[in-house]
Amino acid sequence: MKRLLPLYVIAIYAFLHVPLLILCGFSFNSSKFTVWEGFSLVWYEAMWNDGALAEATLNSLVIAVVSTVVATAVGTLGAYGLWKKNSRLLSGSMYLSLVTPEIITGIAMLATFQWAFRYLHLQLGMTTVILAHVTFSMAYVLLVVMARLRTADPALEEAALDLGATEWQAFRLVTLPMLKPGIAAAALLAFTVSFDDYVITALVAGVDSETLPMVLYAMARRGANPVVSAISTVIFVGLGLLIVVSERLQKA
Amino acid sequence: MMRLRAFFLLPAWAFTLLxxxxxxxxxxxxxxxTKGVYGGVGEPWTFENYVRLFDPLYGVILLRSFAMAGAATFGCLVLAFPLALYISRSGTRKTLLLNLVMLPFWTSFLVRTYAWMFLLRDTGLINSMLFGMGLINEPLPLLYNDGAVVVGLIYGYLPFAVLPLYSNLERLDKGLLEAAADLGAKPWEAMLHVVLPLTAPGMRAAGVLVFIPSLGAYLTPDLLGGGKSMMIGNLVQNQFTSARDWPFGSALSLGLMAVVMLLLWALLRRDGEEML
Incomplete structure (x- = not known):
């Protein structure tokens, strides 16, 4: 058993990483088929020249940045509020969206938007997508910031209040600085779940708000397309850089 | 004066509520x-949609969803347990090994699913290689079946199984294994009678954390199963789009939610809340 276990472990790591490595590798293949014919950047060129793709990527970035900023702010304040007065009903209903299958969250939001449009002069588009993204990424922010707050010492704030700080000052000057690494990690998570989401987004998106995952999905459905491999590689590298940069920033 | 904390909670609460x-x-x-003639929703009020959940026509899809989620859960546990055991005994390399498990998780779920389409489709890598080696004349039907979906689910949710098992094994008292060895147990006996029973909470948590997203999966069966291997999630989507039967789609969603809540409730009741 002692000798078999490492082999087994190596096999699992291969299972986790080899499919993605192969996908990235073949994005540099000059052939359209899955037979290696030589190194080439044609698929990256095709990706670069695809106008619809660029527009979808821009949409995805705008949505991810806006919803990350809002979800991080709202989620951090919410986590602090829950920390001060933990109500199981409140926290339970806020965490519920984490375990709800995405397709259910998506159709429920769609039904709500459609119902609200009877009374509001609006339609599905960037606004509805951003509202949906804030809602589901906020739950992740709550989870991460709450985990950080659980290790915090409430006595610190009490000391600040005893010394004459207002509630706001105690939050702003004592707790918030302590939470910074947690908030950064939460924001990173919020960004990735927003940038990556397909199921909910596709349901609540309108004609002007096609996102990168929606374009990828359509391409993947249509059949083998090396451009998808090229985009995937770019997403890996981009997210990898984002993680490295945020780790650096947290340490600095 | 209203307490400040109420204001802190207000925006988060508003988003959750609305x-x-x-x-x-x-x-x-x-x-x-009831579904309207043109696909709308209206009166009369009825329980008919819930009764239809037990219609054999849909029963097949529901049963298959449970079977596939069960298979994915079993697969994840079998893969994750030795891995978590190995990591928990890796000393200084623990963080690195755990991060390597989590790494694919940071990349797009869509891309991870596409990677399997790339490997499994008729003109995919596996078929091309087998063809190139002269082992097959016709492509093997690897994609668009239940097996492909289960592999995709295992691939997608394996980290959910590794983390709780790891934190369980990490807290395991090493002295117990030494005691078992001193009392004459062979390593596999100690594993079976000491380690496995003590990791039951980790197994339960891992099982539920994999089963829940697998049962509600939409993208994996959609892309890897094609139209042939539908799960509940696809049926729900179908009711809201092409079938335009929102009442039945809603009843299906709530049935799925009930199963999810029941599983979570059972887990929390048994193993406490601190683990989540």
């Missing part, structure tokens, strides 16, 4: 109504 709880409420209302 964009999560209210939508769920609307789904509850729709599930009790």
């Amino acid at each position: 964009l999560f709880l209210a939508p769920m409420g609307i789904i509850v209302v729709y599930s009790l109504q």
